[in-house]
Amino acid sequence: MVAKVIDGKAFAANVRGQVAGHVAKLKADKGITPGLAVVLVGEDPASKVYVKNKHASTIEVGMESFEHRLPAETSEADLLALIHRLNGDPAVHGILVQLPLPKHLDSELIINSIDPAKDVDGFHISNVGLLGTGQKSMVPCTPLGCLMMLRDHHGSLAGMNAVVVGRSNIVGKPMAQLLLGDSCTVTIAHSRTKDLAEVCKRADILVAAVGRPEMITGDMVKPGATVIDVGINRIERDGKAKLVGDVHYDSAAAVAGAITPVPGGVGPMTIACLLANTLTACCRANGLPEPKGLTA
Numbered sequence: 270m271v272a273k274v275i276d277g278k279a280f281a282a283n284v285r286g287q288v289a290g291h292v293a294k295l296k297a298d299k300g301i302t303p304g305l306a307v308v309l310v311g312e313d314p315a316s317k318v319y320v321k322n323k324h325a326s327t328i329e330v331g332m333e334s335f336e337h338r339l340p341a342e343t344s345e346a347d348l349l350a351l352i353h354r355l356n357g358d359p360a361v362h363g364i365l366v367q368l369p370l371p372k373h374l375d376s377e378l379i380i381n382s383i384d385p386a387k388d389v390d391g392f393h394i395s396n397v398g399l400l401g402t403g404q405k406s407m408v409p410c411t412p413l414g415c416l417m418m419l420r421d422h423h424g425s426l427a428g429m430n431a432v433v434v435g436r437s438n439i440v441g442k443p444m445a446q447l448l449l450g451d452s453c454t455v456t457i458a459h460s461r462t463k464d465l466a467e468v469c470k471r472a473d474i475l476v477a478a479v480g481r482p483e484m485i486t487g488d489m490v491k492p493g494a495t496v497i498d499v500g501i502n503r504i505e506r507d508g509k510a511k512l513v514g515d516v517h518y519d520s521a522a523a524v525a526g527a528i529t530p531v532p533g534g535v536g537p538m539t540i541a542c543l544l545a546n547t548l549t550a551c552c553r554a555n556g557l558p559e560p561k562g563l564t565a
């Protein structure tokens with residue numbers, strides 16, 4: 270079998286286009302412009318690139334982008350004061366504090382100071398609890414992007430065996446909750462799982478989010494399964510820098526029914542879903558119906 274390649278780049282462009290359409294309509298009909306505030310503390314080079322891309326994408330879909338770049342020495346009190354201000358600002362519908370934060374700042378305290386209704390990352394403890402109990406919440410962007418691609422490929426996911434490899438709070442756990450919400454039978458596997466290959470081989474849907482380059486190989490994939498690769502690992506091969514996923518692409522693609530590549534799979538969906546979440550937060554804040562197909 271040769272797997273269908275799920276084109277996340279095209280899918281994300283389509284999601285951004287849908288968001289832009291909703292934003293244009295909100296502006297024209299209601300005079301409302303969704304606004305996203307992104308807070309970056311310090312000079313982490315990767316974070317600076319992410320924040321720059323988020324800003325450009327936010328502008329591109331017609332939203333307001335509020336960037337707050339703070340020095341690495343910023344005190345917890347000053348950062349909390351900024352978040353408090355953004356929580357109370359009616360022009361700001363979404364707030365994202367770029368992680369990782371400098372060591373002297375308590376990430377949990379900072380994230381939990383964001384108004385849960387504006388927590389477009391879905392990291393606030395209230396949103397984690399709401400998702401876990403199947404209630405309306407803000408959903409973390411990467412798992413939401415994976416869910417959108419899976420629904421698009423399969424239609425209904427009900428009854429499918431889903432295996433999520435990785436138990437992080439940002440991807441693994443919320444991904445499992447979302448799949449459960451769509452009536453999959455869900456297993457969360459991790460570094461201590463016994464006979465990981467056998468567990469993975471039961472999966473109709475296999476989501477790899479472990480952060481270990483090319484760990485999931487073709488012999489661990491059920492023939493015809495859908496493989497979603499969340500990993501982004503920078504490695505050196507033959508003296509050249511290369512980006513690879515958590516899945517060994519060539520061997521897995523020879524067995525799977527469908528697969529997301531790296532790059533160009535899940536990656537572009539994260540920012541697209543951040544914009545979708547900001548739109549959703551804006552609609553909820555204004556008592557308007559949520560955009561269809563852009564939420565969990």
Ligand code: GUN
Pocket residue numbers: 319365366367368369390410539
């Ligand atoms: N750092 C890397 N990815 C993310 C993300 O999705 N959200 C936040 N807030 N920080 C990140």
